[in-house]
Amino acid sequence: MEQNALLARLDRLESIDEIRQLAGKYSLSLDMRDLDAHVNLFAEDIRVGREKTGRAHLKAWVDDTLRDQFHGTSHHLGQHLIEFTDPDHAVGVVYSKNEHETGPEWVTMQMLYWDDYERMQGRWYFRRRLPCYWYASDLNKPPIGTQKMRWPGRAPYAGTFHDLFPSWTEFWANRPDKDQLPQVASAAPVEQFLATLRRGAGAPKIRVR
Template sequence: MTEALLARVDRLESIEEIRFLVSKYSLSLDMRDVDAHVGLFAPDIRVSRDKVGRAHLKAWVDQTLRQQFSGTSHHLGGHVIEFTSPDRAHGVVYSKNEHEAGGDWVIMQMLYWDDYERIDGRWLFRRRLPCYWYATDLNKPPIGERKMRWPGREPYEGSWHALWPSWKDFWAQPPGAETAEVATPAPLEQFLATMRRGAPEPKIRVR
C-alpha cells in the first residue's frame, strides 16, 4: 500500500473515530457516567485558570449535573471535521438538547466548536466551545432577542451567530441586492476558516 493511500485510510479512520468521540460524549453525559465522559478529554485538559486534568474536570461535571439538571438528552446533527495535521483536527457539530431542570423542561439549540487531538493512538477532545442559539421552556418559543432564557435567570444572547461574519454581512446587505461575483469555493480543509473570514479560532473564557 502506497504512502498516499495509507494517509487517506488513516484520515477516513480518524474521521470515524472523531464522530464516535462526539457520540460518546452525548451518551456518557446523558447517562451520568462521569468517568467515561472525562476519559474522552485529553489527560491535561484545562478546566479553569489554575486547574488542569481529568480529576478536576470530573469534579466540575459532577457538580454541574447535580446542581442544575435532573436529566438531559443531546441529539447530534451535522458535523464538519477538518484536519490541521495527521494528529490534530477541529470541527463544528450541531446539538439539539433537552433538559429537565427542577420543575422546568428546557429545550436548547446549539453547536460545539471542537478541537481534537490524537494522543497515544486515540482521538480525544482538546477542548469544546459551546455556542448557543436559544434555551427556553418547552412551551415558550424564544421569539425576539436574548434567546437564552433559562428559568430563574435574566435572558441573554448566545454566541450562535457571533462566530460567523456572514450573519452580519447578510443582514447588512440591502434586500434584493445582487453581487457581480460568486466567491471561490473554500480550499480543502479550509471551509470553516473561510466561513470565519480568516479570524483565529474562538477562545474559551477560562474561569
C-alpha cells in the same frame, strides 16, 4: 508513493470515524451520568477554567453542574464537520439539539460545539469543546426575540451561536441591489471550509456563562 498516499487516506477515514464516535460518546456518557467515561474522552491535561487542568477537575465541574441544574438530559447530534490541520490535529463543528429537565421547566436548546481534537498515543481526544448556544427555553415558551437563553431562575441573556462566523453580521448589514446579480466568491479550498467561514480568524474565544 501510491501506497503511502493510500495509507494516508485510510488513516484520514479512520480518524474521521473515530472523531465522530468521540462526539457520540460525549453525549451518551453525559446523559447517562457516567462521568469517568465522559472525562476520559478529553486530553489528560484538559484545561478547566482559567487555573485548573486535568480530568479530576473536569469531573468535579461536570458533577457540580449536573447536580445543581439538571435532573435529566438528552443530547441529539446533527451534522458534524471535521477538518484536519495535520494528521494528529483537527477542528470540528457539531450541531446539538438538547432537552433538559430542570426544576419546574422542560428546557429545549439548540447549539453547536466548536471542537479541537488531538490524537495522542494512537487515540483521538477532545482538546477543547466550545459550546455556542442559540436558544434555551421552556418547551411551551418559544424563544422569539432577543435574549434567547432563558433558564429558570436566571435573567435571560444572548447566546453565541452566530458569533464565530462573520457571515451572519455581513448578511444583515449588506442588502444586495436586486437589479444586479451578486458577486460569488471562490469556493473554499479543501480542508479550509471552516477557516473560510471564520474569515481566517484565529482560535475562537467565547465567554461561556
